[in-house]
Structures are given as C-alpha cells and as structure tokens.
Amino acid sequence: MIHFDKNCPDVLFCDNRECDGEAIWKGGSHGKPSVRHLDVHPDRIVDFTSMPFPDESFWLVVFDPPHLKHCGENAWIGKKYGILKGAWREMLRDGFRECWRVLRPGGTLIFKWSEVQIPVGEIWNAIGRRPIFGTRCGKSAKTIWATFWKPANEEQMNDKQSGATE
Numbered sequence: 001m002i003h004f005d006k007n008c009p010d011v012l013f014c015d016n017r018e019c020d021g022e023a024i025w026k027g028g029s030h031g032k033p034s035v036r037h038l039d040v041h042p043d044r045i046v047d048f049t050s051m052p053f054p055d056e057s058f059w060l061v062v063f064d065p066p067h068l069k070h071c072g073e074n075a076w077i078g079k080k081y082g083i084l085k086g087a088w089r090e091m092l093r094d095g096f097r098e099c100w101r102v103l104r105p106g107g108t109l110i111f112k113w114s115e116v117q118i119p120v121g122e123i124w125n126a127i128g129r130r131p132i133f134g135t136r137c138g139k140s141a142k143t144i145w146a147t148f149w150k151p152a153n154e155e156q157m158n159d160k161q162s163g164a165t166e
C-alpha cells in the first residue's frame, strides 16, 4: 500500500503472507454487497521477528506492523492490515530488534503506527526506544510516522545523550 512504485528495484518488500485477489466482504449499503480484492505479493516471505538477512544489510528499513488487536478474523480491515494476536508486545519488540539488527550504522528506520486501538507510547515502551522525530497524519491524526536513526557508534551516542562525555 505505501509503495508508490510497486516494482521499484531498490525495494525489498517482505511480508509473512502472500495472497492473490482474495475476495473479502466489506459490508455494503442499499442491499448491495461490497466485495474488495486483496493482493499481497512480497518479494520475500519473511517473518519480521526472525529475518534471514545478515547484520547491517540495509541503509533504510521501514517497519509497518499490524496495529489492530480487536478485529474479526474475516473483517476487511483485519485482512488488509493483519491482526495482532497473543503476546503482541513481545512480537513487536522482536520485530523492531530485527529491523535494528539488519540496519547499517548510520541508517534510518521508519516506523509506522496507527493509534486506533493502542496508544503509540505503549509501543515505545514495548520496543524500549523512542524516535528522534515524526509526524501524525490521517483524518483524526492517529497515524504516526516516526524516524529512528542508528548511529555509527551507539555507545558513544548514548553517552552523549546522557551527558556522560564531551
């Protein structure tokens, strides 16, 4: 959904599912059913909690995980964005840790979240990090795009932030 050019050769799109034109009931009005078709065609089938890439592989990582925990299995929105199940805090923590691992020092991680059910503060607590900046958008400003930057030397950066050096 977020890719302007779905065939951009610079992008490796990963997801843990593939579906081809799955028809999903979306509701409807005036007695007319409304059916949507879902296509998800990742370049690689990957579980974001355990990625098959070496450390420090990418300059830019975009993490756009599911954000709904209450949603019917067959609801259009759940099919479109995926659903958080079970220990979702741990899953997001592990996913973020993997994104960080495969990010090159000096690289950027973009995290997208929608606060419709879970406030973003809970996510920062779950992953144990806070972004350096970001923005809200959408009709009720519930969608958040946040930016994390991986310094070349993380220890030095943390010391600097806590005022321990310099």
Ligand SMILES: C[S@@+](CC[C@H](N)C(=O)[O-])C[C@H]1O[C@@H](n2cnc3c(N)ncnc32)[C@H](O)[C@@H]1O
Binding pocket: 001, 002, 003, 014, 015, 016, 017, 040, 046, 047, 048, 049, 064, 065, 066, 067, 080, 081, 082
């Ligand atoms: C909000 S959508 C991302 C949409 C995507 N950014 C796009 O532009 O189309 C979240 C996606 O995460 C996928 N997902 C859920 N759990 C996953 C996991 N453990 N590993 C990889 N992908 C996962 C879902 O299948 C769903 O397609």
